[in-house]
Amino acid sequence: MNEKYLSVSDGEKCPVCDHSTLKVTAREIDVPHFGQTLLYSSLCRNCGFRQSWQYPLEARTPHRYTLYVSDPSDLTSRVIKSNTASITIPELGFSLESKMSSDPFITNVEGVLQRARSTTQTLISWADTQEDKEKIEKLLSDIDRAIAGELSFTLIIEDPFGISTIEATNPKKLKIEELKSSEDAQ
Numbered sequence: 449m450n451e452k453y454l455s456v457s458d459g460e461k462c463p464v465c466d467h468s469t470l471k472v473t474a475r476e477i478d479v480p481h482f483g484q485t486l487l488y489s490s491l492c493r494n495c496g497f498r499q500s501w502q503y504p505l506e507a508r509t510p511h512r513y514t515l516y517v518s519d520p521s522d523l524t525s526r527v528i529k530s531n532t533a534s535i536t537i538p539e540l541g542f543s544l545e546s547k548m549s550s551d552p553f554i555t556n557v558e559g560v561l562q563r564a565r566s567t568t569q570t571l572i573s574w575a576d577t578q579e580d581k582e583k584i585e586k587l588l589s590d591i592d593r594a595i596a597g598e599l600s601f602t603l604i605i606e607d608p609f610g611i612s613t614i615e616a617t618n619p620k621k622l623k624i625e626e627l628k629s630s631e632d633a634q
């Protein structure tokens with residue numbers, strides 16, 4: 449992996465422990481499938497707080513990928529998601545906003561559903577009412593049916609930087625649209 453250090457600043461204020469013990473590093477790295485990427489990482493010597501952000505440097509055309517999943521073999525389609533992309537599954541009422549999940553990942557459709565499942569699972573403990581709890585349980589059982597290949601759904605990835613892609617097992621079930629500008633990628 450090619451990498452280039454751009455800057456290091458030490459002694460920044462840590463957002464967690466408030467000490468001036470935070471070291472922030474900016475690097476340019478070449479990530480397979482994602483291209484040249486700016487990686488910021490911070491690490492606090494005092495409390496161990498650690499965080500990183502990635503920004504793609506090779507902006508491409510904004511794209512929307514829509515995959516229709518209706519067969520268990522569709523679950524093996526490869527999903528390459530950059531941190532600028534959002535994923536939605538309208539039939540499940542599920543969306544993974546780019547802000548919520550800054551980690552880029554490469555997985556398959558089933559892997560996306562597993563992520564959806566674990567995100568949803570954590571919501572249960574936040575549910576205030578029995579009604580909310582039942583809604584979440586219904587969503588979990590829908591996700592499980594989708595993982596088992598018993599539920600058809602649509603997976604949509606929108607990426608204003610056009611880095612994310614879906615490599616469909618059945619290419620006929622994939623629709624690729626170019627978006628005019630990043631404003632269209634909502």
Ligand SMILES: [Zn+2]
Nearest residue numbers: 462465492495
């Ligand atoms: Zn700290």
